[in-house]
Amino acid sequence: MESKKYTIKKSVVGEAERRVFKINYERDLNPDQLEVVRTIDCPVLVIAGAGTGKTKTLIYRVAYLVELGGNPRSILLLTFTRKAADEMLKRAASLLKSASAEQVAGGTFHSFANMTLRQHAKVLGYGEQFTILDDSDAADVVNLLRTRLRPEKKSQRFPKKETLIDLYSKSENTLTPIEEIVFKEYPRFIEQMEDILKLKRQFDEYKRKYNLMDYDDLLKNLKELLSQNESLRKTVAGKFNYVMVDEFQDTNKVQGEIVRLLGMDKENVMVVGDDAQSIYSFRGANFRNIFEFPNYFPGCKVIKLTENYRSTQGILNFTNKVIEAAKEKFDKELYSRKKAGDKPVIVAAETENVQSKFVVQRILELREAGITLNDIAVLFRSSYLSFDLEIELTRANIPYVKFGGMKLVDAAHIKDIISFLRVIENPRDAVGWHRILLLHPGVGPRIAEKILDNLTSQRAENIPAPEEHEAKIPSSAEELIGFISEEGRRKSQPVEYVESVLRYYQPLMQSKYDDYSKRQKDLEMFASIAERYKSLQSFLSDLALEPPTESVVDLGEKDKKEEQITISTIHSAKGLEWNSVFVIWALDGKFPSMYATDDDDAIEEERRLMYVACTRAKDNLYITYPMNTYDRESGRIFTKPSRFIDVVPQDFYEKWNLVFE
DNA sequence: TGAATATAAATTTTT
DNA sequence: TTTATATTCA
Numbered sequence: 085m086e087s088k089k090y091t092i093k094k095s096v097v098g099e100a101e102r103r104v105f106k107i108n109y110e111r112d113l114n115p116d117q118l119e120v121v122r123t124i125d126c127p128v129l130v131i132a133g134a135g136t137g138k139t140k141t142l143i144y145r146v147a148y149l150v151e152l153g154g155n156p157r158s159i160l161l162l163t164f165t166r167k168a169a170d171e172m173l174k175r176a177a178s179l180l181k182s183a184s185a186e187q188v189a190g191g192t193f194h195s196f197a198n199m200t201l202r203q204h205a206k207v208l209g210y211g212e213q214f215t216i217l218d219d220s221d222a223a224d225v226v227n228l229l230r231t232r233l234r235p236e237k238k239s240q241r242f243p244k245k246e247t248l249i250d251l252y253s254k255s256e257n258t259l260t261p262i263e264e265i266v267f268k269e270y271p272r273f274i275e276q277m278e279d280i281l282k283l284k285r286q287f288d289e290y291k292r293k294y295n296l297m298d299y300d301d302l303l304k305n306l307k308e309l310l311s312q313n314e315s316l317r318k319t320v321a322g323k324f325n326y327v328m329v330d331e332f333q334d335t336n337k338v339q340g341e342i343v344r345l346l347g348m349d350k351e352n353v354m355v356v357g358d359d360a361q362s363i364y365s366f367r368g369a370n371f372r373n374i375f376e377f378p379n380y381f382p383g384c385k386v387i388k389l390t391e392n393y394r395s396t397q398g399i400l401n402f403t404n405k406v407i408e409a410a411k412e413k414f415d416k417e418l419y420s421r422k423k424a425g426d427k428p429v430i431v432a433a434e435t436e437n438v439q440s441k442f443v444v445q446r447i448l449e450l451r452e453a454g455i456t457l458n459d460i461a462v463l464f465r466s467s468y469l470s471f472d473l474e475i476e477l478t479r480a481n482i483p484y485v486k487f488g489g490m491k492l493v494d495a496a497h498i499k500d501i502i503s504f505l506r507v508i509e510n511p512r513d514a515v516g517w518h519r520i521l522l523l524h525p526g527v528g529p530r531i532a533e534k535i536l537d538n539l540t541s542q543r544a545e546n547i548p549a550p551e552e553h554e555a556k557i558p559s560s561a562e563e564l565i566g567f568i569s570e571e572g573r574r575k576s577q578p579v580e581y582v583e584s585v586l587r588y589y590q591p592l593m594q595s596k597y598d599d600y601s602k603r604q605k606d607l608e609m610f611a612s613i614a615e616r617y618k619s620l621q622s623f624l625s626d627l628a629l630e631p632p633t634e635s636v637v638d639l640g641e642k643d644k645k646e647e648q649i650t651i652s653t654i655h656s657a658k659g660l661e662w663n664s665v666f667v668i669w670a671l672d673g674k675f676p677s678m679y680a681t682d683d684d685d686a687i688e689e690e691r692r693l694m695y696v697a698c699t700r701a702k703d704n705l706y707i708t709y710p711m712n713t714y715d716r717e718s719g720r721i722f723t724k725p726s727r728f729i730d731v732v733p734q735d736f737y738e739k740w741n742l743v744f745e
Numbered sequence: 746t747g748a749a750t751a752t753a754a755a756t757t758t759t760t
Numbered sequence: 761t762t763t764a765t766a767t768t769c770a
Contacts, residue, residue, distance in 0.1 A: 164760085165760080192760065193760080194760050195760090218760090219759080219760090227763090244763090245763095299759090299760055300760095302760090303760095363758080364758080364759075364760095366757085366758065366759085367758085367759065367760075465757070465758075466756095466757045466758070467757080467758085468756075468757090488758080488759085494761095495761095496761075496762090525749095526749085527749095528748055528749050528750090529748085529749095530747075530748060530749095531748080531749095628760090629760065630760085631760095653757085653758065653759095654758080655757090655758050655759065656758090656759085677757065677758090679757070680757095689758095693758080
């Protein structure tokens with residue numbers, strides 16, 4: 085007898101399911117995704133492999149919550165970059181055909197911390213107009229204190245400023261004592277332990293005294309705020325009925341704590357992550373946060389997304405093999421319903437330049453085959469690895485944008501301008517003062533420090549008139565002090581400050597840099613960015629937390645509508661996808677980098693990095709390496725392909741040998 | 746004697 | 761492009 089299918093409808097139909105939705109969730113999502121979207125009354129941990137529609141699921145969940153009638157402002161979406169948050173909210177809004185989703189509170193942990201701390205900094209003994217130090221600013225401070233601490237050089241070698249910053253940052257982000265890290269990772273500096281600890285104390289004191297916070301302080305202080313003051317925690321956390329965190333595998337311990345503190349009352353947290361894509365441990369990220377989540381939130385539901393919608397099965401077979409070799413991972417074999425497609429291609433080029441030429445030629449062929457340039461990307465381990473390629477691309481007239489590496493705000497002349505603005509906003513910003521004082525003839529580190537001492541000891545908020553200073557100070561520096569105090573008294577738009585600073589800076593720049601006309605363009609660009617802001621404070625915060633991504637190279641004449649390929653570091657390619665992807669420099673010694681070869685954890689991270697790179701591809705994946713590379717550092721010649729692709733069996737890829745006509 | 750400038754060396758990934 | 765060291769200047 086023929087049996088008939090009869091489905092029993094869910095007998096308990098919640099309020100949510102009875103209402104009429106604008107969006108057809110059942111049609112648009114697969115069952116796992118649907119469950120993620122509809123589970124809103126308990127903590128949720130989503131393990132989402134590469135390309136499994138993680139972003140889509142988040143967008144639908146935001147839309148769903150908004151459709152349920154919740155106030156969008158009571159939803160908090162924490163993402164890895166603010167661009168990602170904006171993008172998601174925009175897509176949610178267009179799904180709903182209403183702008184209400186754009187009111188959802190979204191951003192990075194750092195920008196969220198910034199917002200919250202601006203309101204409550206007083207509780208921690210900070211002023212609300214604190215300045216955010218970027219990495220190089222923090223390094224400058226450490227350097228200043230470092231030379232002060234050790235005036236005459238002792239026989240022993242003391243860690244360089246970058247090493248110190250690294251060390252301190254790791255300690256803060258992993259909640260590990262400095263001693264332990266020195267013992268484990270920098271045993272050669274054990275002897276200097278005392279000075280290292282002392283310098284850290286001075287560093288913290290300095291920042292507090294001058295009202296400065298570095299990236300780590302933002303997180304640390306937010307955590308402190310939430311954990312030490314119960315009523316304040318209730319106020320802050322109470323604003324959010326739902327908290328969602330993207331890229332949870334790349335959060336560190338402090339961020340994990342913040343999530344816990346925000347979610348502990350309402351049990352309303354959802355996090356999404358993939359342990360196989362954790363690539364930020366150098367910054368203190370720990371993918372084990374994912375596995376500890378159920379301990380923090382005992383009632384949590386774990387949902388796995390394993391159907392891949394991005395890549396062909398041919399590419400997936402390959403990437404599954406790449407990650408299979410990982411030491412510690414969670415088994416989840418990804419599968420796809422897309423056609424088998426072409427196998428990935430591995431190309432051994434003779435030299436770097438041959439590699440570049442291959443990439444260029446292949447891009448042109450793909451273009452011929454109808455793939456738009458916007459759907460092609462070239463990825464690499466370190467930003468300098470693309471230099472040769474960039475030359476060839478330019479020669480072939482292929483337009484490109486580069487992500488990662490040098491940013492507009494890293495350029496020396498832009499940092500100068502920013503320092504002026506920072507000092508106007510926060511007169512206690514010693515780092516900014518230091519930088520702009522040194523621009524003036526006759527002022528070196530010593531005199532700058534003297535001037536700073538005068539400024540800070542005599543004044544709380546206002547800058548004294550120049551006459552009060554000792555005669556030693558060069559007239560140019562007095563002029564500067566006069567200029568800043570005048571600007572500080574004005575209340576104007578950011579762009580007006582920028583314009584007057586530019587007028588002041590012009591002669592200084594012309595004497596400092598020979599190529600000032602080139603730099604002039606950057607300054608104009610900078611002024612036009614300033615136009616978008618209403619307050620100097622928000623402008624400066626954004627510059628530190630979410631700097632404009634365009635590198636100096638591609639500013640200017642670029643037409644936005646023009647088709648262009650993307651070239652990017654793998655780190656900056658996180659979360660993105662293209663039809664065709666080239667991974668260049670897959671050469672053992674460069675990728676994994678030499679630095680990593682003697683550390684198991686580092687090797688594992690590099691492996692995940694390779695995995696992330698390869699899983700960006702939808703249809704075509706090319707992996708190339710130059711066979712003849714002389715490494716100046718070690719004096720060795722690298723010839724082998726990356727060990728991460730070498731472990732993949734031959735029949736999972738094609739090998740192309742380059743022949744010249 | 747101390748501070749400014751000229752010279753030489755070196756370079757992962759990012760909020 | 762930036763940073764440690766050597767040299768010159770007041």
